[in-house]
Amino acid sequence: MDKKKRILTGIRPTGALHLGHYVGALETWLEFQDSYESFFLIADYQALGDNFDDIDKITDSVRQVAIDWLSVGLDPNKSNFVIQSYVPEHAELTMLLSFVTPLGMLERNPTLKSEIDQLAVEKRTVGFFNYPMSQVADILLPRADLVPVGEDQAPHIEMTREVVRKFNRIFEPIFSEPGIKIGRVPRLKGTDGGNKMSKSKGNVIELRFSEDQVNKAVMSMYTDPNRLKATDPGTVEGNPVFEYHDAFNDDKEKVEDFKTRYREGKVGDVEVKKDLAIAINNFLRPIREKRDYYEKNPTLVEEALMAGTDNARKIADETMRMVRSAMKIDSYTSRW
Numbered sequence: 579m580d581k582k583k584r585i586l587t588g589i590r591p592t593g594a595l596h597l598g599h600y601v602g603a604l605e606t607w608l609e610f611q612d613s614y615e616s617f618f619l620i621a622d623y624q625a626l627g628d629n630f631d632d633i634d635k636i637t638d639s640v641r642q643v644a645i646d647w648l649s650v651g652l653d654p655n656k657s658n659f660v661i662q663s664y665v666p667e668h669a670e671l672t673m674l675l676s677f678v679t680p681l682g683m684l685e686r687n688p689t690l691k692s693e694i695d696q697l698a699v700e701k702r703t704v705g706f707f708n709y710p711m712s713q714v715a716d717i718l719l720p721r722a723d724l725v726p727v728g729e730d731q732a733p734h735i736e737m738t739r740e741v742v743r744k745f746n747r748i749f750e751p752i753f754s755e756p757g758i759k760i761g762r763v764p765r766l767k768g769t770d771g772g773n774k775m776s777k778s779k780g781n782v783i784e785l786r787f788s789e790d791q792v793n794k795a796v797m798s799m800y801t802d803p804n805r806l807k808a809t810d811p812g813t814v815e816g817n818p819v820f821e822y823h824d825a826f827n828d829d830k831e832k833v834e835d836f837k838t839r840y841r842e843g844k845v846g847d848v849e850v851k852k853d854l855a856i857a858i859n860n861f862l863r864p865i866r867e868k869r870d871y872y873e874k875n876p877t878l879v880e881e882a883l884m885a886g887t888d889n890a891r892k893i894a895d896e897t898m899r900m901v902r903s904a905m906k907i908d909s910y911t912s913r914w
């Protein structure tokens with residue numbers, strides 16, 4: 579049998595996971611976990627970038643993210659759950675690759691640029707600026723073939739490919755260029771109408787939300803701001819309420835009917851939202867039940883993390899030997 583190809587992808591432990599993670603990333607991970615050897619990284623080094631002053635949040639979020647993964651059906655018997663800082667080779671490879679990476683690659687990165695613009699000045703650290711570099715190292719450490727992510731991550735994968743070409747040219751061709759797989763919904767909007775649902779923006783519906791929390795979040799969602807009453811014709815395009823209907827309501831006919839009536843001013847926002855809350859709750863119910871189970875069985879969560887991290891360590895050791903040898907920094911005296 580052919581050796582399975584490898585996936586590396588990850589999430590920052592900066593909060594519990596939300597619907598955007600599901601449709602942008604987790605759904606693809608689930609689809610691929612049988613056919614690929616997968617490494618799912620809890621990127622705690624990367625979280626430090628703008629959360630160095632709130633380690634308690636990172637500590638709690640490492641647990642939340644692992645439970646979210648188990649609750650959606652990622653299976654630690656098939657895939658590896660990895661804590662980034664428990665494999666310090668991530669830091670070593672980040673540092674070594676930074677020597678072949680021109681500053682311009684970071685300066686031009688559009689995702690990094692907009693994230694830095696939104697950060698308070700005291701959070702604009704060297705570490706944060708360098709996080710796409712660490713992501714390149716994360717991907718190359720297990721020598722991944724494919725990176726399934728949301729659309730905002732595309733520039734980082736492109737940068738990985740550039741760094742691979744440069745490293746291989748200067749030293750030895752030990753890396754191959756990874757591909758990218760963007761999820762079903764490349765960038766789910768926030769409940770506030772913002773262009774991305776993000777843990778750090780508080781515009782989220784978390785996978786762990788109760789029925790009540792979902793109802794409240796949906797009923798107060800941003801919708802067409804120009805529509806004052808139910809008889810006004812409304813806009814469907816770019817309206818997050820309809821984007822979520824498309825993503826989470828299985829009754830496609832009903833969704834199309836809502837859209838038609840909304841455009842004609844023949845349905846109220848409340849009716850459309852109530853139905854959306856039902857659809858999201860139906861979607862989240864089985865995830866919630868599994869979550870309850872893992873909350874009650876914390877050793878299963880810990881075991882999943884330790885086993886995956888152990889496997890990642892072995893491959894990291896292998897890769898770093900290759901890297902140090904390619905760079906000829908493994909043994910100076912034997913080369914005299």
Ligand code: ATP
Nearest residue numbers: 589590592598602727728764765766775776777778
């Ligand atoms: P933070 O605000 O702390 O950066 P985040 O919500 O952006 O958190 P990340 O950990 O940065 O989450 O992203 C993890 C993965 O989920 C990435 O592949 C990212 O592209 C994807 N993702 C995050 N938010 C969305 C979204 N709203 N739509 C689609 N994919 C998303």
Ligand code: MG
Nearest residue numbers: 590730776777
């Ligand atoms: Mg992010």
